[in-house]
Amino acid sequence: MxxxxxxxxxxxxxxxxxxxxxxxxxxxxxxxxxxxxxxxxxxxxxxxxxxxxxxxxxxxxxxxxxxxxxxxxxxxxxxxxxxxxxxxxxxxxxxxxxxxxxxxxxxxxxxxxxxxxxxxxxxxxxxxxxxxxxxxxxxxxxxxxxxxxxxxxxxxxxxxxxGKPAPGKPAPYTPPTFPPGLGPNKAKPSARPLQRALKAAGYLPKSVQESDNYGPATQAAVARFHNAHPQYRAKGKPYDPAIGPHGWAHLFRLAHGR
Known part of the structure; x- marks a missing residue:
């Protein structure tokens, strides 16, 4: 180089x-x-x-x-x-x-x-x-x-x-509010926003079809996110498939390059 x-x-x-x-x-x-x-x-x-x-x-x-x-x-x-x-x-x-x-x-x-x-x-x-x-x-x-x-x-x-794009300070970014009740094996609230963020950040394959259900593929992707960012993983859990408010915020910043 x-x-x-x-x-x-x-x-x-x-x-x-x-x-x-x-x-x-x-x-x-x-x-x-x-x-x-x-x-x-x-x-x-x-x-x-x-x-x-x-x-x-x-x-x-x-x-x-x-x-x-x-x-x-x-x-x-x-x-x-x-x-x-x-x-x-x-x-x-x-x-x-x-x-x-x-x-x-x-x-x-x-x-x-x-x-x-x-x-x-x-x-x-x-x-x-x-x-x-x-x-x-x-x-x-x-x-x-x-x-x-x-x-x-x-x-x-x-x-x-x-030279691409033009240099500049990133605009302020506020992630969407964490929806209470979001968790594995639930369909309400919808898991689609979480799935889109996981895809954008590279934790969920783009080929996975989005759905309201927080199913096994979403859970595995969240666990991969936690393996890469253990500070957001529940204490004492080597495998954590549930996203929390702080992990939610960080994931969305990653997904938007912030």
């Missing part, structure tokens, strides 16, 4: 293993930029990423995008990866936001990755490690909720870099 320092690693990746590119996955290193570079060169690590950023704004590329980096388990074949210097609970620096936006803009130009938030492995665009749940290694704290909240800003900056 132009603008990224080429620092190829001889191990911990699969040559020619990258398939069609669905998007770019944001990670947090939970360590230093230099330390991560050294670790990816250690055969015992069995881990790597395509790109990396430092908190000061350096951008490097470890793995060619035609090759498969070992970054997010089941997502390695179809997603590019960018590791960001920092630890859990950090936010990305302004310089890191710019570098991640540059990677996304390049992926858009080179691989037709849409400039949007991808809320699940079935979506396309800008995603984050935790959204893949157990299939992506079960790293539910990577890159952390504070970085996830910055993803829309990365998309906005990538849009500015590509």
């Amino acid at each position: 132009p603008g990224a320092a080429w620092r190829p690693i001889p191990v911990n990746h699969t040559r020619g293993g990258q398939q069609s590119v669905h998007g770019v996955v944001v990670h947090i290193m939970d360590g230093s930029y230099g330390g991560t570079d050294s670790w990816f060169r250690n055969p015992d690590a069995e881990a790597s990423a395509h790109f990396g950023t430092s908190r000061a704004g350096a951008l490097c590329q470890w793995v060619d995008t035609a090759d498969r980096a070992w970054a997010q388990a089941g997502g390695n074949r179809t997603w590019l990866s960018v590791e960001n210097e920092g630890r859990g609970g950090d936010t990305l620096t302004d310089a890191q936001l710019d570098r991640c936006a540059a990677v996304l803009a390049w992926a858009h130009t080179t691989h037709s990755v849409p400039l949007q938030i991808a809320g699940s492995p079935s979506g396309r665009g800008l995603g984050h490690h935790a959204m893949g749940g157990s299939a992506w290694g079960g790293h539910t704290s990577c890159p952390g909720p504070r970085v996830v909240a910055q993803l829309p800003e990365i998309v906005r900056r990538a849009q500015k870099l590509t």
Whole structure:
């Protein structure tokens, strides 16, 4: 990628293993930029990423995008990866936001990755490690909720870099009021607005027919949303098919790219 320092690693990746590119996955290193570079060169690590950023704004590329980096388990074949210097609970620096936006803009130009938030492995665009749940290694704290909240800003900056759409601050967005009584196996109130939001955010396949009933497909999609955003999952429930007011609000913001 132009603008990224080429620092190829001889191990911990699969040559020619990258398939069609669905998007770019944001990670947090939970360590230093230099330390991560050294670790990816250690055969015992069995881990790597395509790109990396430092908190000061350096951008490097470890793995060619035609090759498969070992970054997010089941997502390695179809997603590019960018590791960001920092630890859990950090936010990305302004310089890191710019570098991640540059990677996304390049992926858009080179691989037709849409400039949007991808809320699940079935979506396309800008995603984050935790959204893949157990299939992506079960790293539910990577890159952390504070970085996830910055993803829309990365998309906005990538849009500015590509000139589409015209840059600007997103208009204020208020999600619809959470309807009391909405829950699994109910038909009133209608589950259709929830299903449309789940489709737009990438958690429910677009082929699923919408209905008033909050049935098994909707429940499974809500559980996938909770796996990607465990802060909205009911405490003590590893599988939560019911959406609550706070999860409802966040889901609708994701669905509208806010």
